[in-house]
Amino acid sequence: MFSGGKxxxxxxxxxxxxxxxxxxLLTLIPMRDDSWMFQWNGVNMTSHQASAMGIRQLMWNSSGxxxxxxxxxxxxxxxxxxxGVEGIVTGALLSDYQRLNINLIASIVxxxxxxxxxxxxxxxxxxxxxxxxxxxxxxSASAYGFPFHLVGKEIxxxxxxxxxxxxxxxxxxxxxxxxxEAETFVTYAPLFSRRLRVEGRAIKEGEFRWRFEISHIH
Amino acid sequence: MEIRDxxxxxxxxxxxxxxxxxxxxxxxxxxxxxxxxxGPEKEGDIFSCSGMIVIPGLIxxxxxxxxxxxxxxxxxxxxxxxxxxxWSIESKALPHxxxxxxxxxxxxxxxxxxxxFIDMYFNPKDVAELSEIYGIxxxxxxxxxxxxxxxxxxxxxxxxxxxxASSTFSPIINVHSLYAVSEETLKLARQLFEELxxxxxxxxxxxxxxxxxxxxxxxxxxxEVLKSKGLLGPRTIMAHLGWISSxxxxxxxxxxxxxxxxxxxxxxLATGGFFPLxxxxxxxxxxxxxxxxxxxxxxxxxxREMKExxxxxxxxxxxxxxxxxxxxxxATLGGRxxxxxxxxxxxRGAPADLSLVDMSNLGxxxxxxxxxxxxxxxxxxxxDYTIIDGKLVYRRGLYDSRLKQIYAELTTIQExxx
Numbered sequence: 079m080f081s082g083g084k085x086x087x088x089x090x091x092x093x094x095x096x097x098x099x100x101x102x103l104l105t106l107i108p109m110r111d112d113s114w115m116f117q118w119n120g121v122n123m124t125s126h127q128a129s130a131m132g133i134r135q136l137m138w139n140s141s142g143x144x145x146x147x148x149x150x151x152x153x154x155x156x157x158x159x160x161x162g163v164e165g166i167v168t169g170a171l172l173s174d175y176q177r178l179n180i181n182l183i184a185s186i187v188x189x190x191x192x193x194x195x196x197x198x199x200x201x202x203x204x205x206x207x208x209x210x211x212x213x214x215x216x217x218s219a220s221a222y223g224f225p226f227h228l229v230g231k232e233i234x235x236x237x238x239x240x241x242x243x244x245x246x247x248x249x250x251x252x253x254x255x256x257x258x259e260a261e262t263f264v265t266y267a268p269l270f271s272r273r274l275r276v277e278g279r280a281i282k283e284g285e286f287r288w289r290f291e292i293s294h295i296h
Numbered sequence: 297m298e299i300r301d302x303x304x305x306x307x308x309x310x311x312x313x314x315x316x317x318x319x320x321x322x323x324x325x326x327x328x329x330x331x332x333x334x335g336p337e338k339e340g341d342i343f344s345c346s347g348m349i350v351i352p353g354l355i356x357x358x359x360x361x362x363x364x365x366x367x368x369x370x371x372x373x374x375x376x377x378x379x380x381x382x383w384s385i386e387s388k389a390l391p392h393x394x395x396x397x398x399x400x401x402x403x404x405x406x407x408x409x410x411x412x413f414i415d416m417y418f419n420p421k422d423v424a425e426l427s428e429i430y431g432i433x434x435x436x437x438x439x440x441x442x443x444x445x446x447x448x449x450x451x452x453x454x455x456x457x458x459x460x461a462s463s464t465f466s467p468i469i470n471v472h473s474l475y476a477v478s479e480e481t482l483k484l485a486r487q488l489f490e491e492l493x494x495x496x497x498x499x500x501x502x503x504x505x506x507x508x509x510x511x512x513x514x515x516x517x518x519x520e521v522l523k524s525k526g527l528l529g530p531r532t533i534m535a536h537l538g539w540i541s542s543x544x545x546x547x548x549x550x551x552x553x554x555x556x557x558x559x560x561x562x563x564x565l566a567t568g569g570f571f572p573l574x575x576x577x578x579x580x581x582x583x584x585x586x587x588x589x590x591x592x593x594x595x596x597x598x599x600r601e602m603k604e605x606x607x608x609x610x611x612x613x614x615x616x617x618x619x620x621x622x623x624x625x626x627a628t629l630g631g632r633x634x635x636x637x638x639x640x641x642x643x644r645g646a647p648a649d650l651s652l653v654d655m656s657n658l659g660x661x662x663x664x665x666x667x668x669x670x671x672x673x674x675x676x677x678x679x680d681y682t683i684i685d686g687k688l689v690y691r692r693g694l695y696d697s698r699l700k701q702i703y704a705e706l707t708t709i710q711e712x713x714x
Contacts, residue, residue, distance in 0.1 A: 174543065182507065185505060185507075
C-alpha cells in the first residue's frame with residue numbers, strides 16, 4: 079500500500095530488500111481530506127514516485143468515509159488477489175485502526191500482511207530514514223508546536239530531523255507523525271531512479287495548520 | 297538427598313543470581329522448604345554447589361503437558377490446519393496416552409530446571425497425582441473446548457478438581473480460546489471464576505484468524521471481549537497475545553491481568569503477530585514465559601524461551617532494549633506472579649525453589665556476563681539439580697530409565713496414529 083509518504087515508501091524499500099517481488103503499488107485515493115485510513119494530501123502526485131521506482135501503480139478511489147472506505151479497500155484487495163498477489167505491505171507504525179482493519183480485510187480475501195515498521199522506536203526511525211537515504215518534504219502539518227517553517231521543505235539533514243523530534247518531545251506529538259500531525263511526500267529513496275524536484279507553495283490554513291500545495295514535479 | 301525436616305546448606309555456589317543481584321562463592325541454608333540464610337554460614341548437611349550457578353526456580357507459564365504423544369506429529373503446518381489435525385486425534389486419544397505424555401513432560405521440565413508450570417489439557421487429575429509423585433508445582437484444570445467436550449461436563453469436572461488443591465497442585469480454570477467456545481460456555485467459565493476464586497488461563501489473540509472470528513461474533517477484539525464478559529482481572533492469564541491492539545494493552549494493564557509470551561511456538565506456528573514485550577514491560581504488566589506444548593515447540597525448555605523472547609523482539613523491532621535481565625525475570629518471577637505463587641527470588645524466607653546450573657559447558661562466566669550466559673548460552677541440558685520446597689526433586693540422570701520407557705510407549709502410540 080503506497081501513499082507516497084515516508085512510511086509506505088520505507089515499507090516498500092523493506093519489502094524489496096527482504097526479497098519480495100513487489101508487483102504493484104496500491105494507492106487509495108480518498109475523496110475527503112479527513113480519511114481515517116488513507117493519506118489524502120499529495121496522493122495524486124504519487125505516479126511520479128511510482129515511475130521513479132519503476133513499479134506499476136494501481137490507483138483506487140475511496141469514499142474516504144469511515145467504514146465505507148473499508149469496503150473500498152476490500153474491493154482493491156480482491157482485485158489484487160485475483161491478479162495473484164499473495165501479500166500486502168503497509169507502512170503502519172502505531173495505528174491499530176489501520177493495521178487491524180487492513181488485516182481483517184486481508185484475512186477475508188486471503189492475503190498476508192506485513193507491517194515492517196510496526197511499533198518501531200519512532201525517534202530512531204526518523205533518524206534512520208535520513209541515514210538510509212530517504213528524502214521527503216512535509217506536505218501538511220497540524221500540531222501545536224510543530225516547526226511550521228519546515229512545511230514544504232525537503233528534510234535532508236540531521237539538524238532538521240532533530241528539530242522535528244525535539245518539537246515532538248516538547249509539545250507531545252508523535253515524532254513520526256503517526257497521529258496525523260503531518261504528512262510527507264518522498265522525493266528520493268534508494269529505489270528511486272532519480273530525485274524528484276517538487277514545486278509548490280506553503281499555505282497557512284489556520285494558526286496551527288499549514289499545507290504545502292504541490293503544483294509541479296520535475 | 298531427601299532432606300526436608302532438617303536444615304542443610306548448599307555450599308560454595310560459584311554464583312547465585314538472587315533475582316536482584318549476583319553473589320559469588322556463597323552458601324544458602326535451607327530449612328523446612330525455605331531459604332533461611334545466604335552468606336558464609338553453614339548448617340546441617342552439606343551439599344556442594346561448586347561449579348554451579350543457583351537461580352530462582354524456573355516457571356513454564358503455558359503448556360499442554362498431555363501432548364507429548366503428538367510431538368512431531370503433522371509438524372510444519374500453520375496453526376489452523378494443524379489444530380484441525382490435532383483435534384481430530386485428540387477426540388479419540390486414550391487416557392493412558394495422555395497420562396504418559398504428562399509424565400514425560402514433567403520429567404523433561406524437571407530436568408530443564410522448571411519448578412512449576414501452568415497446564416491446559418484434559419487430564420488435570422493425572423497431573424495433580426503426578427505433581428505429588430514428582431514434587432513439581434502445577435496449576436491445571438479441565439479445559440473448556442466445545443468441539444471436544446460438553447461444557448457442562450467440564451463445569452462439573454472443574455468443581456471436583458477445585459477440591460484437589462495441595463502443596464504441589466493448584467486448580468485453574470482453562471478456557472481454550474474465545475473462538476473455540478460459545479458465549480454460553482463463557483458464562484459457565486465466569487460463574488466458576490467468581491464462585492471458586494480461581495485463576496483463568498486462556499489463549500488470546502494468537503492469530504489473525506482468531507481476531508477475525510472474534511470480531512465477527514462479538515464486534516470487538518478478544519481482550520475487550522474478556523473484559524465485557526467479566527473475565528479480565530488480576531486472576532486472568534492470557535497466553536500468546538501476538539495480535540493484541542494498543543488499546544487492549546492498556547486494558548491488560550488497568551485490569552492487572554497477566555501475559556504469557558510463547559515466542560518459539562508463535563514462530564513455529566507462523567502466527568505472524570507482534571507480542572508487545574517492550575510495551576508491556578514498560579507499563580509494568582506482568583509477563584511470564586511459556587513453551588506451549590510439546591507438539592508446538594517442541595521442547596519444554598524455558599532457557600530456550602528466554603533466548604527466543606529476546607531475539608524475536610530484536611528481529612521484529614530492530615532494537616536491543618529488551619535484554620537478558622528481562623528474560624530471566626519473566627522466566628522466574630513472572631510465572632509465579634501469574635499464579636500467585638510465592639518466591640521467584642532467592643532471599644531469606646522465600647520458598648527454596650531453585651534451579652542449579654552446571655557451569656562445565658558454559659564459559660567464560662563473569663559476574664557481569666552471568667545474565668547473558670544464562671539467557672543466550674545455557675539450555676535445560678545444563679541443569680544438574682532442581683530443588684522444590686527444599687526437596688531435591690531432580691538430579692541429572694535420575695529419571696533416564698523411566699523416560700526411556702515412556703518414550704518407547706509414546707513411539708508405539710504415535711506410530712498407531714497414521
